[in-house]
Amino acid sequence: MHRNGKGHTAKAVVRPGETTATLALTVPDAPLWWPTGYGDQPLHDLDVTLDTGDSYHRRIGFRTITVDTTPDEIGTPFTFVVNGKPVFAKGANWIPDDHFLTRITRDQLARRVDQAVAANLNMLRVWGGGIYETEDFYDVCDERGVLVWQDFPFACASYPEEEPLWSEVAAEAREHVARLTPHPSLALWNGNNENLWGHADWGWPEQLQGKTWGLRYYTELLPAIVAELDPTRPYSPGSPHSPGDVHPNDADHGPRHEWEVWNRVDYTRYRDHVPRFCAEFGFQGPPAWSTLVEWVRDDPMTPTSPASSPTRRPRTATSSSTAASPGTCRSPRRSPTGTGRPSSTRPARSASPSSTSGPGGRAPRRAGLAAQRLLAGHVLGGDRQRGTAQTAVLRPPAGLRAPPAHRPAPRRRARRRRGQRHRRAVDGELAVRRLAFSGDVLAEAALPLDVAERAADRVDLPPVVLAGADTDLLVVTAGDVRAVHTFAEDIALPYAADALAAEVSPTDDGYRVRVTASAFARDVALLADRAAPDAVVDDALVTLLPGESHTFHVRTAARLDPAALTAALLSANALCAAAVRS
Known part of the structure; x- marks a missing residue:
């Protein structure tokens, strides 16, 4: 093995x-x-040579990885630990990038x-309804520090355990476990996708009627193969999964899939769900404009x-995305984007079934761009129920990039909470203001803030900033991070349809659009791909x-009329105005 130009060798004899x-x-x-955001990703050449002349070459990385499932006062956590350090997992599910696999x-x-890395993700789950990916995929993840959660290819169905399928499953699993073991990413x-849940809830x-359905694959065959061929890497029987007799999709135990919000209720209900590890969730969303019009010409x-x-998926998605939320916003007969409703809450912004669209990664969805900001650094969230309100402040590990700021950060006081000397804390003040839509300050308050790394805290907001009209704004700022909350749904708010003015200037690789x-x-x-199919914008969903x-x-690469770019501006203001007019 060669590392930094220095060779390390060992020999063994095959008798x-x-x-x-x-x-x-x-x-x-x-x-x-290390995963991205936690350190570097050094890779080293490993060569195995036989006296016969046969050889084997791989790049490897040194790290340890475990999943902490030690029961606690809540239930069962599911925390990835790399090199002894708990990882703040921020991930997405991965499906094949093209139906025609040989084109990838x-x-x-x-x-x-x-x-994914640009959106501040550090984990991709290769979903069980897809494939074992090619070496290229895992090599790329090795190089970029993206952790890979690998499902075995069992998804949303029952599978017989009898021969000849049993032996076929064993042979395939052995081949791919041995193939992928060298990858540090x-x-x-993971044994399967939703099959334990399906057996529990789906009839x-x-x-x-007594036939086998695959349980022995997930509890006997696959864990035995992983233990034999890849003993240092963790195994989970399925996703979702809970220990013992607990329901497999219990929110307090292990990985959970949260689809009831989309399928049955409303996106505003995401705030009601706090799973231990959310391995799947989503909400119906459109692709980028250029992808949409490439395939849909209605x-x-x-x-x-x-x-x-x-x-759309599932077939009930339209009703659950629109009719289930009549008080949220009305759908115009024809919206400017061809979709029909704005998304205006923080839980739903990064919750589309896909955050990129189009073959080859050409066109990121707005949800993917919003995730870049929401997953970057400190996050402020909010909840208002029964006349009270709280703000949740989340402090991820040190080293992660800070989100873009619209205003300079205030000075912070250097102090630590007792018993937390080894964890950097967010400290200083939480500035809270209640504003009119005109921008006039109606009330304000400053609250002490001290949140440890990898921790979240809830801060009760004082009545002075809560009293007022439902058409006011609540602006919460901590350092260079800001959140803006409303007290009513978008359709009930006095949005100005003509609130934006834009200036366009050319740059070396495109254009700069300044919006005021x-x-x-x-x-x-800015739906830049409406002006040119190849146009890519760097940000989205800015308040x-x-x-x-x-x-x-x-x-x-296109030469554009500035008016084409300004016409591509979109906001909740414009969508709600269009809904009212319709």
Whole structure:
């Protein structure tokens, strides 16, 4: 093995009649491989050569990884621990990037994973309804420090355990476990997607009438293969999964899948759910404009037009995305984006079933761009119920990038909470203001703030900033992070439809669009690919107070009329105004 130009070697003898040998190679002071945001990703060449001349070459990284499932006062955690350090997991589910698998290139996979890293993700779950990915995918994740949660390919169905399928499953699992073991990015083997949950809740026992359904794969065969061929890597029987006799999708135990919000209730209900590890959740969302019009050519283009209907999942998605929320916002007969309703709450912004769209990673969705900001550093959230309100302050580990700021950060006091000397804390003041839509300050307060790294705290807001009209704004600021909350749903708020003015100037690789708000503007986005199919914008869903500005950077090879870019501006203001007019 070669590391930093220095070779480390070991030898083993395969005696006559034997087919295996064990070789122990010690590499003193090997630099550790870390997930992105926690450190570097050093990779080293490993070569195995036989006297016959046959050879094997791989790149490897040194790290330890476990999943902490030690029961606590709540239930069962599911915390990834790398090199002894708990990881703040921020991930997405990964499906094949093209239905025609042979068209997928390494460059295409690299662009996709780079999009994930740019959105501040550090984990991708290779979903069990997809495939075992190519070496290119895992190599790219090794290089970029993206942890890979690997499902075995069992998803949403029952599987017979009898021969010949049992032996086929065993052979396939052994091949891929042995193939993928060298990759430091590989963090977890997971037995299946939703099959334990399906057997518990979806009527399988009555349908199967005693037939096998795959349980022994997940509890016997697959964990035995992982223990034999990849003993240092953790295994989970399924996702979702809970220990013992607990329901497999219990919120207090292990990984949970949260689909009831989309399927049955409303996006505002995400605030009611706090699982230990949310391995899946989502909400219906449109693709980027260029992808949408490439595949859907209905006129008019609406959520229920013939070509757009088959793109939704599940079949109840339209009703659960619109009719289930009549008080949230009304759908215009034809919206400016062809979708029909704005998303205006923090839980739903990064919760689309897919945060990128289009083959080859060409067009990121607005949800993916919003996730970049929401997952970057400190996060402020809010909850208002029964006349009271709280703000949740989340402090991720040190080293993660800070989100873009619209205002300079206030000075912070250097102090620590007792008993937390080894964890950096967010301390200083939480500034809270209640504003009119015009920007006038109606009330304000300053609250002490001290939140440890990898911790969240809830701060009760004083009555002085809560008293007022439901059409006011609540602005909460901690350092360089800000959250703006409303007291009513978008459709009931006095949005100014003409709140935005824009200036366009050319740059070396495209254009700069500076947007200024004369009134409160919610979720401002620039649909740059409406002006040119290759146009990519660097940010989305930006909220501006009166008088504030934000600059969008657009990369494109096209020469554009500035009016085409300003016409591509969108906001909750415009969508709600369109809904009222309809």
